[in-house]
Amino acid sequence: MDKLQHIDxxxxxxxxxxxxxLVSDSDWIVIEKKLRHRKNRIYAMWFFLALxxxxxxxxxxxxxxxxxxxxxxxxxxxxxxxxVQNEEITSLEQINKEIQGPDEYQxxxxxxxxxxxxxxxxxxxxxxxxxxxxxxxxxxxxxxxxVRKLDGNSLCKVGLPIILTDKEINRSLLKELSLISLxxxxxxxxxxxxxxxxxxxxxxxxxxxxxxxxxxxNNSLSGLINKNYYDFVGDNxxxxxxxxxxxxxxxxxxxxxxxxxxxxxxxxxxxxDYQYTITEGPIYNSDKTKIxxxxxxxxxxxxxxxxxxxxxxxxxxxxxxxxxxTPISRNFESRTQVGLSYLGLxxxxxxxxxxxxxxxxxxxxxxxxxxxxxxxxxSGLYYNTLRFAIGIEPIFGLNLxxxxxxxTSPIKVKPYNYGINISTNFKLIKK
Numbered sequence: 001m002d003k004l005q006h007i008d009x010x011x012x013x014x015x016x017x018x019x020x021x022l023v024s025d026s027d028w029i030v031i032e033k034k035l036r037h038r039k040n041r042i043y044a045m046w047f048f049l050a051l052x053x054x055x056x057x058x059x060x061x062x063x064x065x066x067x068x069x070x071x072x073x074x075x076x077x078x079x080x081x082x083x084v085q086n087e088e089i090t091s092l093e094q095i096n097k098e099i100q101g102p103d104e105y106q107x108x109x110x111x112x113x114x115x116x117x118x119x120x121x122x123x124x125x126x127x128x129x130x131x132x133x134x135x136x137x138x139x140x141x142x143x144x145x146x147v148r149k150l151d152g153n154s155l156c157k158v159g160l161p162i163i164l165t166d167k168e169i170n171r172s173l174l175k176e177l178s179l180i181s182l183x184x185x186x187x188x189x190x191x192x193x194x195x196x197x198x199x200x201x202x203x204x205x206x207x208x209x210x211x212x213x214x215x216x217x218n219n220s221l222s223g224l225i226n227k228n229y230y231d232f233v234g235d236n237x238x239x240x241x242x243x244x245x246x247x248x249x250x251x252x253x254x255x256x257x258x259x260x261x262x263x264x265x266x267x268x269x270x271x272x273d274y275q276y277t278i279t280e281g282p283i284y285n286s287d288k289t290k291i292x293x294x295x296x297x298x299x300x301x302x303x304x305x306x307x308x309x310x311x312x313x314x315x316x317x318x319x320x321x322x323x324x325x326t327p328i329s330r331n332f333e334s335r336t337q338v339g340l341s342y343l344g345l346x347x348x349x350x351x352x353x354x355x356x357x358x359x360x361x362x363x364x365x366x367x368x369x370x371x372x373x374x375x376x377x378x379s380g381l382y383y384n385t386l387r388f389a390i391g392i393e394p395i396f397g398l399n400l401x402x403x404x405x406x407x408t409s410p411i412k413v414k415p416y417n418y419g420i421n422i423s424t425n426f427k428l429i430k431k
Contacts, residue, residue, distance in 0.1 A: 201250040201425035207395060209419025211242035211268045214398075221410035223290030224356050232276040232305075233353035234411075240269035240310055244317065248423050258323045260337050265346075266317040268403075268415040271310050272350065278303040278358050291356065303359070311350030311363050313403070313415070315343040319376065328381075335391060336379040343372035343399070355411050367405040374399045378421050386427070393421040 215234060217225065246264030279302050280294040297303075321339030328334060348363045380393025395418065402412040 197430060198251060198253040199430070200428040201248075201252065201389060202428060203248050203389075203423060203425035205244075205246060205248040205262070205264070205421060205423040207244040207419050207421040209242055209244065209395070209417040210239050211270065211415060211417045212239040213237075213268075213270065213403075214414040214416060216412045216414075218406055218410050218412055221289065221408075224284075224288075224410045226282060226291065226354075226356050226358055227294070228276075228280075228358060229353070229355050232358055233274065233355070236273045236275075237311075238271040238273070240271040242267040242269045242312075242417055243419075244417075244421075246317070248425060250323070250425065252325075256325050258325065260321040260323050260339070261319055264317040264319070266315040266341075266343060268313045268315070268417065269310050270350075272307060272352070274305050274307040274353060274360070276305050276358070278305065282356055305353070305358070305360060307351055307360060309350060311348070311352060313348045313363075313368075314346040315372065316346055317344075317374075318342045321376070325382075331384050333382050333384060334379065335382050335393070336377075337393075338377045339375070341374045341376060341397070343374050345370040345372065355409070367408050369401060369403055369405060372399055372401055372403065380421070382423075387429070389423075389425045389427060391421075391423045391425075393423065395419055395421045 244264050244266045246262055248260070248262045250258055250260045252258040279297055281297055282291040283293045283295055284290065285292050319339055319341040321337040323335055323337040325333050325335045345368060348366075348368060350363045351360045352363050352366065353359070354361050374397055376395060376397035378393040378395035380391055382389050382391035396416070397418075398416040399414045402409075402414055404411060404413050406412060
């Protein structure tokens, strides 16, 4: 009751005073803003309702305008499968046109329930290792008469017509056909280009090897050989380490044969271990072409020979070899070379026992052939890239003529060596 009486008093008071007496101007401004905000919210609500109504109406209109035939719905799985098949059929037509050419392609493929597609047979000679690796892969076409099952209903043979139903045309087969066609073209282009263009290889070669010699007698002068020569001298000359090094040059044409040359420094060596005493001297015949007998030296004239070291012979070598290469894989091939070499003697060092007197002589003072001919053969494995080749080849080389002068020496010496040739070549290919 007190609250009601208070309200009555307020109303009576308000009726006796002017309308604006109890409310200030600032209060009226706040009230006006509140009323305007409320009015804007009402407008926004009506605009939203109108937009929803229009959207619903348009949706119903579009829904009623669509065809009722369910087979025309483009988003159905059936139509998606047909679209994929149509794209694949178009790709098959393009492959056949590209491979057979415009003159051989007579009619377009027509696929209804059963489609016939001709798969061309490829020249296996031009499709080389990358294609062979692809063909030998599991679930792919095999070597000569490949057979591939398609959904267990039909067989696909390369070079024969293939009967493909709609379900059997798939993207994996198209990828295989496209890849085979592409590789066939690539290797045909490489083969044609290889017929017209050769290339050079130039690089450094190093051959660590062991050196020895073949010793034989010169029949016309064999009588000058001391009876103790082989026991004291010949049997104490052993195999020694040697090496060759130089610039290697090769020319490769479109065939598997190539020519190899270059310029090298070749070394031939022998280990010496002499330990003997000269107690006899030779007695020659009148024309000094034969030792008739020996005389005993006085004990004071005995000569002790003790020498341990190595004899070394250096040559300038210019080879001319014919090579043959056989591809093994994409980056590896075997190479075999055989040919002749010119050997020009540069210098010789060491000491050697004389064939008649057994005394030590300087190798430089011996009558050695300065012009020599040698033969060699080497065969090994090369690793190839587009611009680089490195090879490891076992090698054997032999002098064809005697290093000692056959007109004055009763001993014929033909040095030989065997080792591993390491060659690093850069390919000079015209672009």
